[in-house]
Amino acid sequence: MSIATVFEIALAAVVLGLAIWTIAVPETYSATVGFVAYGLLVALIWVRLDAVDVALTEAAIGGGLGGVVLLGAAARLRDAEATAAERPDRSTRLIAAILSASIAAALAFAILILPDYAPTLAPAVVANAGATGMANPVTNVLMAFRGLDTMLEKVVLLLAVVGVWSLASDRAWGGRPGPRHEADPNGVLAFLARLLPPAGIVVGIYMLWTGADHPGGAFQGGAVLASMWLLVIMAGLADTPPVSSRWLRFILVAGPCLFLVVGLGGLCFGAAFLAYPVAFAKPLILGIEVAMILTIAATLALLLAGAPERNT
Amino acid sequence: MMATPSALATTTADLLLVLLIVVPVAGVLLAFALGDRYVRRVAFTVIPVGLAISGGVLLALPQNDGHLVYLLGAWPPPLGVALRADGLSAVMLAATAIVVCAVAIFAAADFRLAAGYGRAPFAFWILLLAVWAALNTIFVGGDLFTLYVALELLTFAAVPLVSLEGRAETLQAALRYLLFALVGSVLYLMGTALLYGLYGTLDIVLLSHRVSAEPGALIAAALMTTGLLAKTALFPLHLWLPPAHAGAPAAASAILSGLVVKGSFFILLRVWFNVLPGVPGFAAAQFLAALGAGAIVVGSIVALRQQRLKLLVAYSTMAQIGYLFLLFPLALDASGRLETGQALAGGLIQAISHAAAKAAMFLAVGSIYAGLGHDRITGIRGAARALPLSVMTFGLAGFALMGIQPSGASLAKELLLQETARTGQWWWAGVLQVGGMFTAAYVVLVLAHALSPSDQPVALVAKPPRGSGLAALALALCSLLLGLLPWEPYLPITYTVESKLFGDEALVKFLVTVFGGAALAILLSPWPHPLAFSAAGKTIMQLIAPLRRTCIGLGSLVETGDGVLRQWSTASISLLLVALLLAALMFAAN
Numbered sequence: 049m050s051i052a053t054v055f056e057i058a059l060a061a062v063v064l065g066l067a068i069w070t071i072a073v074p075e076t077y078s079a080t081v082g083f084v085a086y087g088l089l090v091a092l093i094w095v096r097l098d099a100v101d102v103a104l105t106e107a108a109i110g111g112g113l114g115g116v117v118l119l120g121a122a123a124r125l126r127d128a129e130a131t132a133a134e135r136p137d138r139s140t141r142l143i144a145a146i147l148s149a150s151i152a153a154a155l156a157f158a159i160l161i162l163p164d165y166a167p168t169l170a171p172a173v174v175a176n177a178g179a180t181g182m183a184n185p186v187t188n189v190l191m192a193f194r195g196l197d198t199m200l201e202k203v204v205l206l207l208a209v210v211g212v213w214s215l216a217s218d219r220a221w222g223g224r225p226g227p228r229h230e231a232d233p234n235g236v237l238a239f240l241a242r243l244l245p246p247a248g249i250v251v252g253i254y255m256l257w258t259g260a261d262h263p264g265g266a267f268q269g270g271a272v273l274a275s276m277w278l279l280v281i282m283a284g285l286a287d288t289p290p291v292s293s294r295w296l297r298f299i300l301v302a303g304p305c306l307f308l309v310v311g312l313g314g315l316c317f318g319a320a321f322l323a324y325p326v327a328f329a330k331p332l333i334l335g336i337e338v339a340m341i342l343t344i345a346a347t348l349a350l351l352l353a354g355a356p357e358r359n360t
Numbered sequence: 361m362m363a364t365p366s367a368l369a370t371t372t373a374d375l376l377l378v379l380l381i382v383v384p385v386a387g388v389l390l391a392f393a394l395g396d397r398y399v400r401r402v403a404f405t406v407i408p409v410g411l412a413i414s415g416g417v418l419l420a421l422p423q424n425d426g427h428l429v430y431l432l433g434a435w436p437p438p439l440g441v442a443l444r445a446d447g448l449s450a451v452m453l454a455a456t457a458i459v460v461c462a463v464a465i466f467a468a469a470d471f472r473l474a475a476g477y478g479r480a481p482f483a484f485w486i487l488l489l490a491v492w493a494a495l496n497t498i499f500v501g502g503d504l505f506t507l508y509v510a511l512e513l514l515t516f517a518a519v520p521l522v523s524l525e526g527r528a529e530t531l532q533a534a535l536r537y538l539l540f541a542l543v544g545s546v547l548y549l550m551g552t553a554l555l556y557g558l559y560g561t562l563d564i565v566l567l568s569h570r571v572s573a574e575p576g577a578l579i580a581a582a583l584m585t586t587g588l589l590a591k592t593a594l595f596p597l598h599l600w601l602p603p604a605h606a607g608a609p610a611a612a613s614a615i616l617s618g619l620v621v622k623g624s625f626f627i628l629l630r631v632w633f634n635v636l637p638g639v640p641g642f643a644a645a646q647f648l649a650a651l652g653a654g655a656i657v658v659g660s661i662v663a664l665r666q667q668r669l670k671l672l673v674a675y676s677t678m679a680q681i682g683y684l685f686l687l688f689p690l691a692l693d694a695s696g697r698l699e700t701g702q703a704l705a706g707g708l709i710q711a712i713s714h715a716a717a718k719a720a721m722f723l724a725v726g727s728i729y730a731g732l733g734h735d736r737i738t739g740i741r742g743a744a745r746a747l748p749l750s751v752m753t754f755g756l757a758g759f760a761l762m763g764i765q766p767s768g769a770s771l772a773k774e775l776l777l778q779e780t781a782r783t784g785q786w787w788w789a790g791v792l793q794v795g796g797m798f799t800a801a802y803v804v805l806v807l808a809h810a811l812s813p814s815d816q817p818v819a820l821v822a823k824p825p826r827g828s829g830l831a832a833l834a835l836a837l838c839s840l841l842l843g844l845l846p847w848e849p850y851l852p853i854t855y856t857v858e859s860k861l862f863g864d865e866a867l868v869k870f871l872v873t874v875f876g877g878a879a880l881a882i883l884l885s886p887w888p889h890p891l892a893f894s895a896a897g898k899t900i901m902q903l904i905a906p907l908r909r910t911c912i913g914l915g916s917l918v919e920t921g922d923g924v925l926r927q928w929s930t931a932s933i934s935l936l937l938v939a940l941l942l943a944a945l946m947f948a949a950n
Contacts, residue, residue: 143933150936158580166560168560169438169561196506197441197505200381204509204516207513210486213482297393321375322432
């Protein structure tokens, strides 16, 4: 048994243990912490499976931004938790556990009996990489072969923003999302909010740029940028922009809009909708990704900031 | 596996498939960017264009041998994604476009930009266009993952519609809907991933050639089906539907009840009939229809016990969704394979008929609510005189739903009844008949209250705008006349519709349904009946009092059971149970 195998077995055991602990622990806060740790470790599993793109996304969303949302919710729920005695009784929990375990077993069975050399499109993706001039197969799938799915996913993100904003009271509509944050200007948060963003922005942009040929891309880079922006907001160094602001609305639709325009351009200058003319494929895709990273960063940050709450 | 765009010539008609998605999506983006003041204007620019495109597909399809295909980015599957339209897509596209148009006209007055309060109009118009984009993608998506993305789009567009009014209970309803729908998404996605692992493609046509009834495919089918059932709110997974559909504003309820649940239902049809027709087998199909029968009985009985009109209509949706699932066992051929035939056509016509009728019903109820300031069923006496247009719309939509000639529901019922005879599954014929009668019951109940005269003149809180009322009426009429349309170019129908609109047989059927419904309404509704106010009515009521007490007792039992099933923990357990049972039944059949 090699060191790598031992590490993998230990990792799997810890992830399973964390998952069970997250479900079993009664306090919301502890469960949240467990879930965040779980997300980060699952990202490690993805690395071991050579799916670095997935790992980056899992770490950024499952561990990072998702964790912030959940921790915020847990903090709000802490006062209400004592009164909410809606915990199902023992037999219900037992039945649920048995049924869930059966489903998990069925899933495990289905995955174990998958053919050893699973039919895959990976070689076809690699063989057709020439059409875009990019070497990262994930980027090629997202931006070229399955462009429509990627564009529609960005519209889903926009709808999530609409959904969060629609929770505002009528009076606060058009105002700034979330509470105003005030932190000690000489405290550690403000210090970090001054120190980290310059480096974080560079990392985010690097992730976008390197995504053409190596793991990375607009989503992962966008998540890093979003966290930098949120850090500055939470430290009270900047306020969230009002949702009626024209430039904010423009940034939120820039990614899918440019994607749509380039796609329609494919009708006139390329072979079909969402087809890139071979000579311009790489610059066009990079252009879309630049717009996309801004859209994703703004969207993720605003999803965390919440509904408009105040008009000042 | 290189792309060979030249081999697959694309015609202008094929391009319509792209526009079906691009136009409403562009509307969403534009409306969002331009902001509050222009949202409605963008919607009213996009909607006629979208309607024209859907009409174009309907016209172009017969000229293209019933198939349109578009390869996105000119990449052929399995590497790329294809959009495909067949007859099923074409009729669903057209129905969706018409319902969206009517609802938009209805909502034009509701979601006008009042001074300062831009939130609800902003969200409503964007979400309306987004629902449309999602549904169009579902109807023409040729790839299981594209369908997943469309499903997500649909969910994220539908959930905020529920809580548009911002009250605490609608927020709770929206959250329940969101959480349950997301569980459904995850189950569907897991099944999709398994299919990719097994066959190396997500394209529906390629999959249909490669799929066989092996264990992995059976588990995938069970997971995907369960996920889609949760999103369609088939009994017993309906916990989110009544509060969500009853709590939303009228126009939003019409969209949610008429269109949104049909999205996941359509994907289920695609999965069962196009992706793996040979996999589910006899037992699983019977199981789905049995759940459907349960939905009809429980949904209808609980609907009859509601005090609020909107909740009654919401529970009626739950029952009608059950009706749609009766098509599955009727589509089985002798070897247990699902065949694209008359049962599928009947089910789809039922879905379309319900889309138009239920949307009209919710709009009419919305007008009654706005006019009277409440929607208590026992308090709507005299409404027919005060709000004739709305009550008439409700009545016509109700007639269309219960399957009066020449409604779409009556054609659908005929088609399905023929299939029960052909396949020898007489038990579903009984359910089909009882279903129509139950529908008649709650329609007659509401009409009896609304048509009975009031002691004092009804004071209207607000007068509903005429345009809104006419839009709803048009939808009800659409549904009522659907049976007269030529469906043959689009759907596999072998049954010839004879013109027996006014024959004795049609009259007998009408009377049986209506009187059967009235009897059910008297026996099962616990509230005082308008009938009981006349002398003759009182004697009848006294005669049947013991029977009525028993029935109401039974009804209250069913309502309690429904309450238990709609608890979060019970519903989650039901979900897991349905998944396991489906898998077990599929394994047993293969």
